[in-house]
Amino acid sequence: MFKLIRSFIPSSLKTFFERNDPKRLEEWRDAARQGDINTVENLIKQGMMKDVNEDYVLQGLFIASQEGHKDIAGLLINNNCPVNGVGEHQKTAIFLAVEGNKKDMVEFLIDHGASLNHQDQNSHNVLMLAARLGFQEMVDLLIQKGCPVDYRDVEGKSALMHAIIVGNCEIAILLLNRGSKVNATDLKGTSCLHYAVMHRRTDIIPILFQFKAYKDATDKQNSNALMHAISMGEVEIVRMLLEYKCSVEAVKRHKLWIALHQAAWEADEDITKLLLEFGSDPNSTNSEGITAIISAIQGAKHKSVLDAVIRVIGVLAGYGCNVNAGDKRFGDSAIMYAARFGFHEVIEALVHLGADPNYLNKNNETPVITCIKHYYGSKKALYLQSIETLAKSGAILDYCAGGQTPLLYATRLARDECVNKLLSLGANPHITDENQVNALIVATQIIPRNRLVRGHYQRILTYLLKTGVNVNHQDAAGNTAIIFAVKNEQDRYIKVLLNNGANPYITNKEGISALQICEAVKDSYIKEQFRYFQEIRREVYEGAAVSDTVDGNPSNLYQNNSPIESTDDNTSTDAAKPINLLPNSPSLASTDDNKSTDVANSVNLLPNNPPVTSTDSNKSTGETDATKGASNDRMIDPAITPAVSDDQKETSLEVEAQKRGQETHQNEQRRSKRLRLK
Secondary structure: OHHHHHHOOOHHHHHHHHHOOHHHHHHHHHHHHHOOHHHHHHHHHOOHHHHOOHHHHHHHHHHHHHHOOHHHHHHHHHOOOOOOOOOHHHOOHHHHHHHOOOHHHHHHHHHOOOOOOOOOOOOOOHHHHHHHHOOHHHHHHHHHOOOOOOOOOOOOOOHHHHHHHHOOHHHHHHHHHOOOOOOOEOOOOOEHHHHHHHOOOOOOHHHHHHOOOOOOOOOOOOOOHHHHHHHHOOHHHHHHHHHOOOOOOOEEOOOOEEHHHHHHHOOOHHHHHHHHHOOOOOOOOOOOOOOHHHHHHHHHHHHOOHHHHHHHHHHHHHOOOOOOOOOOOOOOOHHHHHHHHOOHHHHHHHHHOOOOOOOOOOOOOOHHHHHHHOOOHHHHHHHHHHHHHHHHOOOOOOOOEOOEOHHHHHHHOOOHHHHHHHHHOOOOOOOOOOOOOOHHHHHHHOOOOOHHHHHHHHHHHHHHHHOOOOOOOOOOOOOOHHHHHHHOOOHHHHHHHHHOOOOOOOEOOOOOEHHHHHHHOOOHHHHHHHHHHHHHOHHHHHOOOHHHEEOOEEHHHOOOOOOOOOOOOOOOOOOOOOEEOOOOOOOOOOOOOOOOOOOOOOEEOOOOOOOOOOOOOOOOOOOOHHHHHHHHHHOOOOOOOOOOOHHHHHHHHHHHHHHHHHHHHHHHHHHHHHHHHO
């Protein structure tokens, strides 16, 4: 069967398969490798050079060149094998000869027309290849044969740079003596001196200086050789460069760094000392006014080497560096940068070296405020510790800069843990800004953007009220915390404030109280809060005598002896419409002849609450019969009131407390359902 199929194959095709037989190709390669010229000649006579793929023919030349068999290479070249034929990795025969360090073969190929400027896939020519391999005699031969000394690869590197990179000092000297440019740079602006420093070629650096290498030449990143040595932490190379008079004030990155700043940023104590010993100015600044101490703190943010940073700061301070020097942009000093990053250990070290814990920058911010400002993320505990460190170091927690104290600032930003920390360290919660606004009012006048922020403000209210802050404090406009809470419809704030004695009868300078604002609020849950408020004070109210009330309001329900009213002369004296939150609650009436018959600022919260009239002798005491009758029906004479035992009172109070709890729970469920529907 096989013979039958073979009979149909053309003779020319059969000849092609025979000549490309793998066994014949392996015989071809072995003959070239072993230098068997007779076998090579026989294969050529059999047509090996004609019908075989050119790649297989070149394999014979490449193998012969690498092994140094000039006779076979000559035989192949004479039989029209291309001397500059390209094989694997874009290499020609002369590359294989250089790799094998065959000087005679290289010279033979050059004499037969081999190109010296051809580049392999790495864009290297034969001179670069010889320099990287360390073949000094080969380099000399190639230069003698006319290979260009400063020929560049695709990255702009010369043979001298390749010799420096691999550390071939003798070849570097040879290339320099043959005219290679010592100050040539590649496409990135990197010079031969830069490569010697970056690759730690301490034996080549002095040679480059002997050939007049530029000491302070910079690359396209504005880094010179000294900067590269500092960034690598090479103390001996830095010392060598300084001894060769490299400038210690050389700049980097468009004048944003100098050598001392680089050493401080790297937290390298030895190099910092070395630069200072060679005359570097400890108070030198860059174009942004950054000192070396600030650079050390900035570097610690990225490297987390606080112990090394503290040692570097100590070295700089020992040489006279000003620890309170500020930058140009915001005027921030070193302690401000330490507070910004939450480095409480660095803060403690700076204070020990003379840093001011109450330093004030251009934005009227202190280190404590800076800690509060950057209090976020996973480093919150570090900022709290920094605040405590500053307080122990002498920071004034009530320092008012720009109209705000740290406590007011923390409250505005809803930093509840910062507020708690400041209060525990002794911050004064009663201090106000220029508008008489204290922290309690700040917490209620800001509308939270979500539930999370609202929870922060609610905790802040709790922390502040625990300190005994005046819950009824009024700002310059006469507003109290509960007025803002009702105005912003923050029911949770209202509950906290009412439970802590907030007086809803207090009016601001416009004559408006929290209860009057409540009447206009659409949220029924807020009104439920006031009903809850009146229920929990029922017993106190019913036991209060009429003589203990002022303008119809029970005086013993609040912290103050009387409700606070606005004293603004411009406020209108016209009566506001009385608010009646509960049904069957009679309104109050006034009989003042000089005023309207409506009652000003009168509120009736509780059911069956007797109206109280003014007892001023200068006012009229006339009342309508209907009003008197209603009043007499509801007045309770203490003399005829039946006595109630303590057990009965406790039982009734427990029942009422259970009812209130059930009502509150139902109200919260209704409110949650309403929010879900929204």
